[in-house]
Amino acid sequence: MKVHPLVMVLTGRTDPKDGLESKLSFSHACAVALADRSAGVDQFTDARAVDPAIAALRTRIHPVVDESLGTDQSAVTLMLTDGQRFEARIEHATGSVVNPMSDAALDAKFIALATRTLGADAARTLCTLCRGIDDIDDLGPLFVRAAGGG
Numbered sequence: 001m002k003v004h005p006l007v008m009v010l011t012g013r014t015d016p017k018d019g020l021e022s023k024l025s026f027s028h029a030c031a032v033a034l035a036d037r038s039a040g041v042d043q044f045t046d047a048r049a050v051d052p053a054i055a056a057l058r059t060r061i062h063p064v065v066d067e068s069l070g071t072d073q074s075a076v077t078l079m080l081t082d083g084q085r086f087e088a089r090i091e092h093a094t095g096s097v098v099n100p101m102s103d104a105a106l107d108a109k110f111i112a113l114a115t116r117t118l119g120a121d122a123a124r125t126l127c128t129l130c131r132g133i134d135d136i137d138d139l140g141p142l143f144v145r146a147a148g149g150g
Contacts, residue, residue: 001030002066002075014058022049031057041112072096107131118148 007026016022022029022044031054032043048054069075072093078086092099101109107127114123126145129136136142 001061001077002064002069004069004071004073005065005067006071007074008063008065015055016049018049019044019046025058026063027058027061028054030061040109041116072098103131118145122148 003026011024011026011029013021013025014027016025016028028044028049029039032048033039035054035057036043042048066075073089073091074093075089076087080086094105095101110127110130111120111123114126118126122145126142129142129145133139133142
């Protein structure tokens with residue numbers, strides 16, 4: 001995979017020991033994305049960081065710094081054991097200024113993250129409240145929900 005130099009400065013950890021370190025590991029993000037077809041909150045836990053299958057897959061991720069790439073660009077080549085080769089180039093990462101996340105994707109990410117603290121129902125309710133913030137006269141209930149109350 002070809003990446004902008006800053007990617008390796010910020011996420012160059014190759015052997016994360018826990019969930020926090022895995023969030024700073026480009027190779028872990030790639031490995032869980034391949035194994036789980038997802039790189040969400042559940043893929044950056046202590047358990048996934050030390051999972052032997054993920055650790056083995058991380059060793060097969062070989063990022064190459066490419067100075068010609070923008071900070072939100074990447075190019076990947078995936079080689080399978082049978083010799084098949086797949087290539088893709090991302091011009092603008094999801095969530096970048098040029099390629100923002102959709103409202104549905106933002107809501108799903110918010111709910112996934114907030115559910116860990118608030119529970120699923122409260123997370124969905126808080127998301128709905130936030131989406132309607134322009135119509136709220138009193139922000140108190142929103143702040144109470146955000147703090148895990150009522």
